[in-house]
């Protein structure tokens with residue numbers, strides 16, 4: 001692996017992927033553990049927390065708002081330790097804007113967290129985050145009584161003007177987004193009455209499952225979450241399981257590299273997160289999961305995946321997209337190696353991620369000579385079971401961590417020429433040890 005400034009050259013793996021690996025802590029659960037602990041009274045004890053740029057954005061934000069964070073790096077690379085929250089005193093007025101970096105989760109969840117307090121806080125982020133839509137979060141929060149300035153602006157920077165008089169609402173969200181749902185529910189924790197969010201398809205429900213550990217009463221149903229306010233949040237213990245979205249990269253690699261058979265241990269098996277396993281199965285992959293425990297109400301266990309010689313295309317319905325929303329880029333790479341056409345229906349939300357992921361998939365696959373196109377809101381990929389990486393390909397992650405890993409994988413599993421990936425360093429957003437983990441599984445005979 002040669003590093004050229006911001007781009008790296010990646011050659012095909014020298015052998016199959018075999019054996020067991022643990023992936024770092026789940027990003028969504030880590031953010032929530034940090035943010036909810038900051039809101040609670042007392043010192044919460046956290047372990048298994050993902051150490052990545054995105055989670056560090058949440059840590060820095062809660063420190064600016066007055067929480068005391070004592071997380072230390074463990075031998076396995078995770079963060080563990082205590083966070084003492086602001087509790088009923090509320091967050092302190094920060095003396096500078098809060099920079100949420102690349103993290104949509106940090107910025108959107110903070111809007112809900114700050115809404116019920118008398119404060120004026122400016123939230124901003126990097127260029128990518130400053131392009132992402134925020135009105136989807138501010139609209140319901142304004143209905144609850146909060147204000148955002150400039151009014152009606154859709155993008156960061158925005159000033160959150162909270163108020164203690166929030167009222168609970170019933171919000172029928174037009175998008176299946178856990179970030180929107182969570183922001184509204186978090187404001188609802190300190191609002192008067194019940195706050196209910198319904199959504200067109202079930203998004204991840206980590207918030208509804210985790211808040212009761214902090215003493216907040218919630219309901220978690222398919223496509224619906226609710227919270228009873230006002231509540232008092234108290235400290236608790238959270239052990240964060242491994243991230244299925246990171247595991248998906250290893251699972252897809254194993255499905256594509258001849259002779260592979262791997263187990264990924266201690267991964268969250270939350271059904272709202274493992275839609276990618278079902279898609280791999282539909283493509284003919286022997287992919288299974290075994291639940292071996294739970295961290296709070298979050299199921300966790302082992303994912304096993306084997307190489308598949310005869311991959312075939314499949315159809316993913318729109319109502320399943322939320323359960324694999326971050327995995328569409330890497331699943332598209334698998335689809336590119338399959339016989340026949342794969343269709344992901346209703347992928348319009350992908351255009352609003354760290355980059356326009358629909359455009360990124362089509363552009364990246366075209367470099368591989370694979371035809372991919374949109375028809376309405378559906379993404380089509382015409383696979384090629386004999387796909388070999390052509391000479392001289394330069395992929396560009398455009399600073400999007402999921403593309404950095406997807407295009408690196410194109411080279412690793414490619415069975416042809418090496419590839420270059422520009423902006424590979426963005427893996428630090430969610431999975432800094434990606435390359436080391438995948439290499440630890442390679443068996444050279």
Ligand code: S3P
Pocket residue numbers: 027028029031105176177178179180182203204325326349
């Ligand atoms: C996340 C929800 C998803 C996902 C993101 C993390 C979360 O976004 O894409 O990576 O932690 O709630 P949306 O809720 O906007 O779909």
